[in-house]
Amino acid sequence: MKAAIVRAAGQPPVYGDFAEPVPAAGEQRIAVTAAAVSQVVKGRAAGTHYSATGRFPFVVGIDGVGRLDDGRRVYFAMPAAPFGSMAERAVVPAARCLALPDALDDVTAAAIANPGMSAWAAYAERARLQPGETVLVNGATGTAGRLAVQIARHLGAKRVIATGRNPAALQEVAALGADATIPLAGSDAELEDRFRQEFAAGVDVVLDYLWGRSAERLLTAAAKAAPEAVPVRFVQIGAMSGADITLPAAVLRASAIVLMGSGFGSVPPARLLASIDALLQATVPAGLRIAATPVPLAEFEQAWPRDDSTRRTVFTLEAPAR
Incomplete structure (x- = not known):
């Protein structure tokens, strides 16, 4: 063959x-x-x-x-x-x-399954996203990140914040359901300050597709946010900006951050498959686009x-x- x-x-x-x-x-x-x-x-x-x-x-x-x-x-x-x-x-x-499902064509099903599963499993199996919560997607301009924004909205997120390195692509992500966008530009201090504003207002779940510099600034900002800020479930999925970060120990001691990963090994295979099934069944009714x-x-x-x-x-x- x-x-x-x-x-x-x-x-x-x-x-x-x-x-x-x-x-x-x-x-x-x-x-x-x-x-x-x-x-x-x-x-x-x-x-x-x-x-x-x-x-x-x-x-x-x-x-x-x-x-x-x-x-x-x-x-x-x-x-x-x-x-x-x-x-x-x-x-x-x-x-x-x-x-x-009969209404889902072959090409869309093949295209959406893997990147969509990365978000669906992170929300459902790891973060346990609840309707009404606020989500921040770090790296929302790629295929998986765009789906993460749409799936968060479908699963009942009250507010969705998207970050990305391409301002024009961020505008497209806003059209997919992001309530706020944050370009990953400027100095570390400027970026951290922008993140801190969002965490002070309340962010429940972070899906991170980038790691690297932006993840460092996100975690630091979450730790420095107002004391009344909601504890954050930070789910690491991809490392498009680098495999390693530098994270001061005080960031975790001074915050209620729960840091976890999502993917092969952290979610049982049967549960990953169940996430794909739920995604495929929802793709057409929810209008998910890829x-x-x-x-x-x-x-x-x-x-x-x-x-x-x-x-x-x-x-x-x-x-x-x-």
Whole structure:
């Protein structure tokens, strides 16, 4: 079968032929129709993500959309190694297949599942967001951050604050439901002061997709906010601005900040899958929006190097004839 394959460490994936997967007991064979590129997928392909196995060769991709042998349309996650989702076929444990709503198209489902899950699981499983609370999304101009703003609103957040490095993109995020936007510009003192104003007014949950300098300023500002400020649940998801921060111990001693992560390892796989299911069921009724660029899998090598944080590349294949 045709697939996107990583043949050895340090080599980019290539389009080529790979062995057909054979389902074992309890597994489903899926004819893949759509599979999206994500930071996790790129990290695993490069061997830099913490979930990479280091075994070669393997097919790229951790999730996608396709048809079971009986024709049912499903979203699927974590195909059995060495098979991935960017191939004509995959095999997946039956428990990792989710029926798709009829109104949700394949490309949107494949595009939204991973970035949307990052926010849905952070809100529902880690922060335990309650209706009426205030959310701050740090790094809201990328695909995942834009969804985090929309999902916060759908889950009942009273107020949503968005930060980002691109002022023009922040205006687009405001149109998606952010009540206030904060450009990540100016000196550390200026940025911290702006954050402190928001925390003094009350911020319940922070979803952080950036880490780095802005996370340092956010945590420091939360600690310095007015004593009557509401305790903050700070959920770390991504590290687009750097893998490390410098955090004075006094920040945690002088505040009611609860610092946690969300992702593979911090949320059980079954609960991550439940978050994806809830997201997929809500996508059309809630009007959740994601920009996606469909590309035939045969053009994989040309499209793989492209990097656009505001649009999701989705590799597509023709649905099997029935």
